[in-house]
Amino acid sequence: MLDKLAASGMPYCLASSGTHERIAVSLRVTGLAGHFAPGRIFSAQDVGRGKPEPDLFLHAAAALGVAPGRCAVVEDSPLGVQAALAAGMTVYGYTALTPAEALVGAGAAATTLFATMSELPGLLLG
Secondary structure, three states, rough: HHHHHHOOOOOOOEEEEEEEEHHHHHHHHOHHHHOOOOOOOOEEHHHOOOOOOOEEEEEHHHOOOOHHHHOOEEOOOOHHHHHHHHHHOOEEEEEEOHHHHHHHHHOOHHHHHEEHHHHHHHHOOO
């Protein structure tokens, strides 16, 4: 999935409520560390307020030089959905670990929900 994003030229990053240390471990364990260039990983440690406040997403967008309204956020938590919407970003709700109803209840549109990562490129890239 990240290979398709990279090939499209679309800028992307990771913005997580986790600490930088936890993010680094997760990326190593999953084999995804090489997909994120320096300066493309953001943690709640980087901002004053975490989710559901929009600060983390707004910080990431500013760092990439992208207007919030042009950002897409992949989220698997209700607090993350709320934060992305508060930032004025489009939310894609990942339902593999969180019931769809919980994400929709937080504000995600039912038309942007997906259960497997293989579905995401079609949603993002048309």
